Amino acid sequence: MEIYATESDTVTVHYRARTRDGGVIEDTSGRKPLVLNLSDDHFLPAFRKQIVGMRPGESKTIFLEAEESFGLRDYRYQMTVPRECLPSGAAQGDQIATTIHGEELNLWIVQLNKQEATLDMNHPLAGESLELSIQLVSVDS
Numbered sequence: 001m002e003i004y005a006t007e008s009d010t011v012t013v014h015y016r017a018r019t020r021d022g023g024v025i026e027d028t029s030g031r032k033p034l035v036l037n038l039s040d041d042h043f044l045p046a047f048r049k050q051i052v053g054m055r056p057g058e059s060k061t062i063f064l065e066a067e068e069s070f071g072l073r074d075y076r077y078q079m080t081v082p083r084e085c086l087p088s089g090a091a092q093g094d095q096i097a098t099t100i101h102g103e104e105l106n107l108w109i110v111q112l113n114k115q116e117a118t119l120d121m122n123h124p125l126a127g128e129s130l131e132l133s134i135q136l137v138s139v140d141s
Contacts (some may be wrong), residue, residue, distance in 0.1 A: 002055060003055060003056060003139050003141075004053055004054065004055055004139070005038065005051050005052055005053065005054050005055075005136060005139050006038070006052060006141070007038050007039060007048075007052055008037075008038065008039050008141075009037070009038055009139050009140065009141050010035065010036070010037045010038070010139075010140045011035070011036060011037075011038060011051055011136060011137075011138065011139050011140070012033045012034070012035050012136075012137040012138045012140075013028075013033055013034050013036070013051065013134055013135060013136055013137055014028045014029055014033045014034070014134075014135045014137060015027075015028055015034060015132055015133060015134045015135070016028070016029065016132070016133045017130055017131070017132050018130065018131045018132075018133075019125075019128050019129070019130060019131075020063075020128070020129045020130070020131060025125070025130070033137050036048070038051060038052060044064070044068070044069055044070075045068075046062075046064050046068040046069065047064075047132060047134075050062050050132070050134065051134060051136060054134070054136040055136065056136055056137065056138050056139055057135075057136065057137075058135070058136050059133070059134065059135040059136075060133075060134055061131060061132065061133045061134070062131070062132050062134070063129065063130070063131050063132075064129060064130045064131075064132065065129050066126070066127050066128055066129055069125065069128065069129070069130045070123040070125040070126045070127075070128065071122075071123065071126050071127075072126060072127055073122050073126045073127035074122060074126070077120060077121040077122050078110070078118055078119065078120045078121070078122075079118070079119050079121075080116050080117070080118050080119075081116060081117055081119060082115065082116055082117075083112070083113070083114065083115055083116055083117050085117070086109070086117055090109060090112075090117075091109065091112065092109050092110070092111065092112040093108070093109060093110075094108070094109045095107070095108050095109075096108075096109065096119075105121055106121075107119040107120065107121055108120045108124060
């Protein structure tokens with residue numbers, strides 16, 4: 001009897017995620033594989049959907065447009081604040097956490113000068129198309 005991954009299964013996969021220009025975001029080869037439940041909303045729906053129907057040992061490479069991965073970059077999620085609002089020693093490219101209206105948010109410092117900083121609330125991969133190489137290691141029904 002052949003085993004296929006279904007939407008309710010827990011699976012073990014090796015995967016490599018890259019941007020379209022070839023930058024590697026994450027690669028589990030040579031490390032511990034990822035274990036995920038295919039009904040867990042924590043993972044990208046398009047990623048989970050591509051695993052459904054795969055057999056253990058099967059591999060595939062898929063391409064996700066930005067809308068299917070971390071969404072398009074929304075410049076309404078950027079704001080400029082006085083530099084003194086930042087933690088001491090903060091630098092351009094740093095991630096900082098803050099609470100706005102009771103919700104904790106991660107922000108990235110995308111521009112910084114002597115007077116002010118531009119903060120971005122978008123996911124760092126917003127606007128990026130991705131290439132995902134997936135190898136299904138096992139299925140636990």
